[in-house]
Amino acid sequence: MTTVQIVALVVALIAYAGTFWHLLSHLLNKKVPRRMASLTMLLIGLVLHAFILLPALITPQGVNFNLFNILSLTSWLMLTLTLAFSTYRPVLGLNLLGIPVAVAGLLAGALWQAPYQPLATIGHGLEGHIILSLAAYCVLLMAAxxxxxxxxQNRELKHKTERRIWVSILPPLQTMESLLFDMLLLGFVLLTAALLLGAVSVENLMAQHLVHKTVLSILSWLTFGILLVGRWRMGWRGQRAVTFTLWGFSLLLIGFIGSKFVLEMILKIA
Known part of the structure; x- marks a missing residue:
């Protein structure tokens, strides 16, 4: 890393940590966080995060989607979407979980690299498939x-705990549940489009080590689809919605990140 990138990394970490502490301290003390200050600090962190990531991702040899770049990019996209939701929904508290994920992704992308053959020439279909897959993954990560x-939050309500931390700092349960299904619907649409585009863009699944990833992605798509139909037809909600969401995302996580880890870090296949 260059000196400029090291400085940018430090400032980005300070911006992320500052936002996290500001939100946590205010919400624990039942005070309203400074919305504009929080969003501004997050935006500074995200801009510097992108500044560090882009040179590693877009190289003279082509696009480098190695494991750690993917982790960094995914965490950046997720926090960007969370910030976008925070501009018009009362979900500023969600950044308390989004920020640590972004910090972990930023450090992973900045400090480590994995063997990977950069994509010098890829068709528009495959490029669109990759972008849609990343977008779907980020939205569904937010849903998880x-x-x-x-x-x-539901556990605190049922067990009537003395200190209801999450009940106090988060929006009402119904609002949280509605937001969950908004995220699930958007993620499901993006995942559907990614799978369809991948089906017509990828020529040889076996040669490109994509069979396991495709199978797990389809299983994840089915899980989310069943949940959305269950919500529409039978009013599924609560713990059932939570369970389906976490199972669906776990399948996607194993297929998306797990397969890259095995191929790049264990089998050393770029």
Whole structure:
């Protein structure tokens, strides 16, 4: 890393940490966080995160989608989407989980590299498939985080705990649940488009080591599809929605990140 990138990394970490502490301290003390200050600090962190990531991702040899670049890019996209939701929904508290994920992704992408053959020439179809896949993954990652928050919030309500931390700092349960299904619907649409575009763009699944990833992605798509139909036809909600969401995302995580880890870090296949 260059000196400029090291400085940018430090400032980005300070911006992320500052936002996290500001949100946590205010919400624990039942005070309203400074919305503009929080969003501005997050935006600074995201801009510097992108500044560090882009040279590693877009190289003279082509696009480098190695494991750690993917982790960094995914975490950046996820926090960007969370910030976007925060501009018009009362979900600023979601950044308490989004920020640590972004910090982990930023450090992974900045400090480590994995063997990978950069994509010098790829068709528009495959390029679109990759972009849609990343977008779907990020939205569904946000849905998984939302499901965890919903579970914790619901648990506090049922067990009548003395200190209801998440009940106090998060929006009402119904609002949280509605937001979860908004995320799931958007993620499902993006995942559907990614799978369809991949089906017509990828020529040889076996040669490109994509069979396991495709199977797990389809299983994830079916899980989310069943949940959305269950919500529409039978009003599924609560713990069932949380369970389906986490199972669906786990399948996607194993297929998307797990397969890259095995291929690049264990089998050393670029």
């Amino acid at each position: 985080i939302q499901a965890i928050l919903l579970h914790v």
